[in-house]
Amino acid sequence: MKNARRYCYGPFQSRRLGLSLGIDILPRSKVCTYNCVYCEIGHTKPDYLVSPEYRVQDPPSSTFQKELKSRFEYTTTLNSITFGYNGEPTLNENIIDFLEIAKEERDKIDWRHGEPKLTLFTNSSTLYSKKIRDRVKNFDLILAKLDAGNDDDFKRINCPHKDVPSLETIIDSLVKLKEEMPKENKLAIQCLICDSYKEDFISNNNDRNISDLAHAFKKIKPNLIQVYSIARMPANYFVFSIDDERKSEIVSIFRGIINDDKIEIKYY
Ligand code: SF4
Known part of the structure; x- marks a missing residue:
């Protein structure tokens, strides 16, 4: 018998989101445009490392609504309904x-501590x-x-598919996204x-990268910057987590270069 399609995972306690219900809208195991060295769900298999133009045609089945109804029946204290977890969800x-x-089902519930945010992880x-934005x-x-x-x-860090645009284009799209977003969304x-650990692999924890990142954030003007590190088994054995002292130092460098009180910068 074919395994039934499943969309909802958890809820889980997340460091950055609080109590979060995970939503996976990709039909197979991980489909992604990146093969990040630190990915916590393993390597992206060559056939599933796809172009950003690749699209998954997979509309929600009635199971999605049923799963949400049954989760919401027992969990009326969620902080986030979070799309992501298994690759790049915007490919769907x-x-x-x-x-x-998800919005329709969320709005039917009398949430005990305020309604959960509809959250999207994207790479x-x-x-x-523009269509995706x-x-x-x-x-x-x-x-x-x-x-x-x-x-x-x-x-080096994100190992993108060859069709992924340059970083300059990605930064520029984040600038555009922030300008185009409704003010109430974040x-x-x-x-x-x-x-x-590997001598011939330079990680992204290097001075040039930290400074370049800060200058990119200054252009993007996000509401929040979350600095974090590896918390589970990474796809490659040779990368490991930076400590809290370094995270705090990076936050200070970002604050110094960005110099904008409206942008919250935190580490986890
Ligand atoms: S973008 Fe996310 S899912 Fe894709 S390889 Fe990187 S960490 Fe893994």
Whole structure:
């Protein structure tokens, strides 16, 4: 018998989101435009490392609504309904159909501590497309990845598919997204910095990258910057987490260069 399609995972306690219900809208195991060295769900298999133009045609089945109803029945204290977890969710052509169903079901509930945010994790690689930006800006909170401030670090850390645009284009799309978003919705940049045991692998924890990142954030003007590191088993054995002292130092460097009190910068 074919395994039934499953969309909802958790809820889990998340360091950055509180109590979060995970939503996976990709039909197979991980499909992504990146193969990040630190990925906590393993390597991207060669056939599933896809172009940012690749689209998954997979509208929500009735199971999605049923799963949400049953989770919400027992969990009326969620902080976030979070799209992501298993690759790049913006590759699903039907992402807005999923969002509308989640919004509809969320709005039916009398939440005990305020309604949960509809949150999207994206690796930012598809945001050069206006069509994709017009979709993602409907989420209450967008958590967009930016681990590198220049193409050298980007290629080493995120190992993008060959069709992924340059980092300059990605930064420019984040600038556009922030300008186009409704003011009530928030853009957070997730910035994972790691170290390396391997002598011939320079991690993104280097002075040039930290400074380039800060200059990129200054242009993007996100609402929040989240600096964090590896917390689970990474895809490659040779990368490891930076400590809290270094995270705090990076936050200070960012604050110094960005020099904008409206941008909140935190480490986790
Ligand atoms: S973008 Fe996310 S899912 Fe894709 S390889 Fe990187 S960490 Fe893994």
